[in-house]
Amino acid sequence: AQSVTQLGSHVSVSEGALVLLRCNYSSSVPPYLFWYVQYPNQGLQLLLKYTSAATLVKGINGFEAEFKKSETSFHLTKPSAHMRDAAEYFCAVSDSNAGKSTFGDGTTLTVKP
Amino acid sequence: DAGITQSPRHKVTETGTPVTLRCHQTENHRYMYWYRQDPGHGLRLIHYSYGVKDTDKGEVSDGYSVSRSKTEDFLLTLESATSSQTSVYFCAISEPSYNEQFFGPGTRLTVL
Numbered sequence: 001a002q003s004v005t006q007l008g009s010h011v012s013v014s015e016g017a018l019v020l021l022r023c024n025y026s027s028s029v030p031p032y033l034f035w036y037v038q039y040p041n042q043g044l045q046l047l048l049k050y051t052s053a054a055t056l057v058k059g060i061n062g063f064e065a066e067f068k069k070s071e072t073s074f075h076l077t078k079p080s081a082h083m084r085d086a087a088e089y090f091c092a093v094s095d096s097n098a099g100k101s102t103f104g105d106g107t108t109l110t111v112k113p
Numbered sequence: 114d115a116g117i118t119q120s121p122r123h124k125v126t127e128t129g130t131p132v133t134l135r136c137h138q139t140e141n142h143r144y145m146y147w148y149r150q151d152p153g154h155g156l157r158l159i160h161y162s163y164g165v166k167d168t169d170k171g172e173v174s175d176g177y178s179v180s181r182s183k184t185e186d187f188l189l190t191l192e193s194a195t196s197s198q199t200s201v202y203f204c205a206i207s208e209p210s211y212n213e214q215f216f217g218p219g220t221r222l223t224v225l
Contacts, residue, residue, distance in 0.1 A: 034212075034213055036216075042219070043117075043217050043218050043219055044156075044203070044205075044216045046213050046214075046215075049212075051212075090155060090156065099163065100146070100158065101214060102158075103148075103155045103156040103157075104155055105153060105155040
Protein backbone atom coordinates (compact mmCIF):
# COMPACT_ATOMS: atom_id res chain seq x y z
CA ALA A 1 0.00 0.00 0.00
CA GLN A 2 1.19 3.49 -0.73
CA SER A 3 0.21 6.83 0.71
CA VAL A 4 1.23 10.46 0.66
CA THR A 5 0.96 13.15 3.30
CA GLN A 6 1.37 16.78 2.40
CA LEU A 7 2.01 18.88 5.47
CA GLY A 8 0.14 22.16 5.32
CA SER A 9 -2.87 22.65 3.07
CA HIS A 10 -1.98 26.33 2.63
CA VAL A 11 1.42 27.96 2.44
CA SER A 12 1.93 31.69 2.03
CA VAL A 13 5.24 33.32 1.15
CA SER A 14 6.38 36.73 0.03
CA GLU A 15 7.66 37.24 -3.49
CA GLY A 16 11.38 36.47 -3.53
CA ALA A 17 11.22 34.25 -0.44
CA LEU A 18 12.06 30.57 -0.24
CA VAL A 19 9.28 28.14 -1.09
CA LEU A 20 9.16 24.86 0.86
CA LEU A 21 6.30 22.43 0.35
CA ARG A 22 6.47 19.25 2.39
CA CYS A 23 5.65 15.73 1.31
CA ASN A 24 6.10 12.44 3.14
CA TYR A 25 5.32 9.13 1.56
CA SER A 26 4.78 5.51 2.43
CA SER A 27 5.46 2.73 -0.03
CA SER A 28 6.16 -0.99 0.23
CA VAL A 29 8.44 -0.92 -2.79
CA PRO A 30 11.01 1.57 -4.05
CA PRO A 31 8.79 4.44 -5.09
CA TYR A 32 8.42 6.72 -8.02
CA LEU A 33 7.68 10.19 -6.64
CA PHE A 34 6.17 13.17 -8.39
CA TRP A 35 5.23 16.76 -7.88
CA TYR A 36 2.46 18.19 -10.00
CA VAL A 37 1.21 21.77 -10.24
CA GLN A 38 -2.35 22.86 -10.94
CA TYR A 39 -3.19 26.40 -11.99
CA PRO A 40 -6.77 27.61 -11.60
CA ASN A 41 -9.28 25.89 -13.86
CA GLN A 42 -6.65 23.65 -15.41
CA GLY A 43 -5.52 20.06 -15.17
CA LEU A 44 -2.37 18.96 -13.38
CA GLN A 45 1.06 19.36 -14.99
CA LEU A 46 4.18 17.45 -14.05
CA LEU A 47 6.71 19.61 -12.21
CA LEU A 48 9.34 16.95 -11.57
CA LYS A 49 9.77 13.26 -10.81
CA TYR A 50 12.10 10.95 -8.92
CA THR A 51 12.80 7.56 -10.47
CA SER A 52 15.71 6.21 -8.37
CA ALA A 53 18.46 8.06 -10.20
CA ALA A 54 19.79 11.24 -8.59
CA THR A 55 18.25 12.04 -5.22
CA LEU A 56 18.12 15.77 -6.03
CA VAL A 57 15.69 16.29 -8.84
CA LYS A 58 15.39 19.50 -10.80
CA GLY A 59 12.12 20.41 -12.43
CA ILE A 60 10.54 23.17 -14.42
CA ASN A 61 10.17 26.79 -13.32
CA GLY A 62 13.15 26.61 -10.94
CA PHE A 63 11.69 24.00 -8.61
CA GLU A 64 13.62 21.09 -7.20
CA ALA A 65 12.98 18.27 -4.76
CA GLU A 66 15.22 16.00 -2.73
CA PHE A 67 14.45 12.34 -2.10
CA LYS A 68 15.41 11.33 1.44
CA LYS A 69 14.80 7.64 2.00
CA SER A 70 15.68 7.76 5.71
CA GLU A 71 13.02 10.43 6.26
CA THR A 72 10.59 9.08 3.63
CA SER A 73 10.33 12.63 2.35
CA PHE A 74 10.27 14.37 -0.98
CA HIS A 75 9.99 18.07 -0.19
CA LEU A 76 9.65 20.64 -2.96
CA THR A 77 11.68 23.84 -2.87
CA LYS A 78 12.32 26.96 -4.88
CA PRO A 79 14.87 29.55 -3.76
CA SER A 80 12.86 32.61 -4.78
CA ALA A 81 9.09 32.69 -5.18
CA HIS A 82 7.46 34.49 -8.06
CA MET A 83 3.86 35.63 -8.33
CA ARG A 84 3.30 33.14 -11.14
CA ASP A 85 4.09 30.27 -8.74
CA ALA A 86 0.75 30.76 -7.01
CA ALA A 87 -1.07 27.49 -7.62
CA GLU A 88 -1.98 24.20 -6.00
CA TYR A 89 0.76 21.60 -5.71
CA PHE A 90 0.29 17.87 -5.42
CA CYS A 91 2.76 15.24 -4.34
CA ALA A 92 2.18 11.72 -5.68
CA VAL A 93 3.70 8.29 -5.20
CA SER A 94 3.59 5.33 -7.56
CA ASP A 95 4.61 1.70 -7.33
CA SER A 96 7.41 1.05 -9.79
CA ASN A 97 5.40 -1.27 -12.02
CA ALA A 98 1.74 -0.71 -11.32
CA GLY A 99 1.19 2.61 -13.06
CA LYS A 100 -1.31 3.91 -10.53
CA SER A 101 -0.40 6.92 -8.44
CA THR A 102 -1.68 7.99 -5.06
CA PHE A 103 -1.97 11.74 -4.63
CA GLY A 104 -1.70 13.89 -1.56
CA ASP A 105 -4.46 16.31 -0.64
CA GLY A 106 -2.60 19.23 -2.15
CA THR A 107 -0.99 22.43 -0.88
CA THR A 108 -2.17 25.81 -2.06
CA LEU A 109 0.71 28.23 -2.45
CA THR A 110 -0.03 31.93 -2.15
CA VAL A 111 2.63 34.45 -3.11
CA LYS A 112 2.31 37.92 -1.61
CA PRO A 113 3.74 40.94 -3.40
CA ASP B 114 0.24 19.71 -23.95
CA ALA B 115 -0.46 16.02 -24.31
CA GLY B 116 -3.36 15.34 -26.65
CA ILE B 117 -6.10 14.75 -24.11
CA THR B 118 -9.57 16.19 -24.39
CA GLN B 119 -12.54 15.82 -22.12
CA SER B 120 -16.16 16.38 -23.01
CA PRO B 121 -18.27 18.03 -21.94
CA ARG B 122 -16.20 20.60 -20.05
CA HIS B 123 -19.16 21.68 -17.96
CA LYS B 124 -22.41 19.93 -17.20
CA VAL B 125 -25.35 20.58 -14.95
CA THR B 126 -27.77 17.73 -14.44
CA GLU B 127 -30.47 16.60 -12.06
CA THR B 128 -30.40 13.87 -9.47
CA GLY B 129 -31.29 10.49 -10.89
CA THR B 130 -30.27 11.16 -14.48
CA PRO B 131 -27.53 9.19 -16.24
CA VAL B 132 -24.38 11.07 -17.22
CA THR B 133 -21.48 10.02 -19.43
CA LEU B 134 -18.17 11.82 -19.52
CA ARG B 135 -15.73 11.20 -22.33
CA CYS B 136 -11.96 11.24 -22.35
CA HIS B 137 -10.20 11.14 -25.70
CA GLN B 138 -6.44 10.89 -26.26
CA THR B 139 -4.31 11.08 -29.37
CA GLU B 140 -1.09 9.85 -27.69
CA ASN B 141 -1.75 6.12 -27.99
CA HIS B 142 -0.96 5.68 -24.29
CA ARG B 143 -1.99 2.35 -22.85
CA TYR B 144 -3.06 3.43 -19.38
CA MET B 145 -6.01 5.72 -18.70
CA TYR B 146 -7.50 6.93 -15.43
CA TRP B 147 -10.52 8.79 -14.10
CA TYR B 148 -10.18 10.92 -10.96
CA ARG B 149 -12.45 13.21 -9.07
CA GLN B 150 -11.16 16.30 -7.32
CA ASP B 151 -12.91 17.72 -4.30
CA PRO B 152 -11.69 20.39 -1.86
CA GLY B 153 -9.65 18.86 0.93
CA HIS B 154 -9.46 15.45 -0.74
CA GLY B 155 -6.94 15.95 -3.50
CA LEU B 156 -7.44 13.58 -6.41
CA ARG B 157 -9.15 10.28 -5.81
CA LEU B 158 -9.02 7.47 -8.32
CA ILE B 159 -12.40 6.29 -9.58
CA HIS B 160 -11.50 3.72 -12.23
CA TYR B 161 -8.54 2.94 -14.41
CA SER B 162 -7.73 1.00 -17.54
CA TYR B 163 -4.58 -0.82 -18.58
CA GLY B 164 -5.82 -1.45 -22.09
CA VAL B 165 -8.84 -1.99 -24.29
CA LYS B 166 -11.55 -3.81 -22.34
CA ASP B 167 -9.21 -4.01 -19.31
CA THR B 168 -10.58 -1.85 -16.52
CA ASP B 169 -10.53 -1.96 -12.75
CA LYS B 170 -11.90 -0.11 -9.76
CA GLY B 171 -10.17 2.63 -7.87
CA GLU B 172 -10.76 3.83 -4.33
CA VAL B 173 -14.07 5.63 -4.96
CA SER B 174 -15.77 3.54 -7.65
CA ASP B 175 -19.25 3.17 -6.12
CA GLY B 176 -21.86 4.74 -8.40
CA TYR B 177 -19.52 4.85 -11.40
CA SER B 178 -18.82 2.55 -14.31
CA VAL B 179 -16.36 2.82 -17.17
CA SER B 180 -15.82 1.42 -20.63
CA ARG B 181 -12.90 1.35 -22.98
CA SER B 182 -13.60 -0.13 -26.39
CA LYS B 183 -10.81 1.76 -28.16
CA THR B 184 -7.34 2.77 -27.06
CA GLU B 185 -8.15 6.44 -27.46
CA ASP B 186 -11.46 6.65 -25.58
CA PHE B 187 -12.28 6.08 -21.92
CA LEU B 188 -15.87 6.73 -20.86
CA LEU B 189 -17.06 7.36 -17.32
CA THR B 190 -20.75 6.80 -16.61
CA LEU B 191 -22.80 7.82 -13.64
CA GLU B 192 -25.81 5.54 -13.94
CA SER B 193 -27.99 7.65 -11.67
CA ALA B 194 -26.32 10.88 -10.64
CA THR B 195 -26.46 12.02 -7.02
CA SER B 196 -25.54 15.36 -5.45
CA SER B 197 -22.49 13.74 -3.83
CA GLN B 198 -21.10 13.25 -7.33
CA THR B 199 -20.88 16.99 -7.89
CA SER B 200 -17.17 17.39 -8.51
CA VAL B 201 -14.47 18.14 -11.03
CA TYR B 202 -13.50 15.04 -13.00
CA PHE B 203 -10.08 14.58 -14.52
CA CYS B 204 -8.90 12.04 -17.01
CA ALA B 205 -5.23 11.10 -17.16
CA ILE B 206 -3.04 8.91 -19.34
CA SER B 207 0.33 7.24 -18.94
CA GLU B 208 2.57 4.58 -20.39
CA PRO B 209 3.95 1.59 -18.44
CA SER B 210 7.53 2.56 -19.26
CA TYR B 211 7.19 5.67 -17.13
CA ASN B 212 4.74 6.43 -14.39
CA GLU B 213 4.06 10.13 -14.75
CA GLN B 214 0.57 10.97 -15.81
CA PHE B 215 -0.71 13.55 -18.26
CA PHE B 216 -3.99 15.17 -17.39
CA GLY B 217 -6.91 16.45 -19.36
CA PRO B 218 -8.47 19.87 -18.70
CA GLY B 219 -11.25 18.51 -16.49
CA THR B 220 -15.05 18.38 -16.51
CA ARG B 221 -17.00 20.31 -13.93
CA LEU B 222 -20.15 18.38 -13.09
CA THR B 223 -22.95 19.78 -10.98
CA VAL B 224 -25.78 17.50 -9.86
CA LEU B 225 -28.80 19.41 -8.58
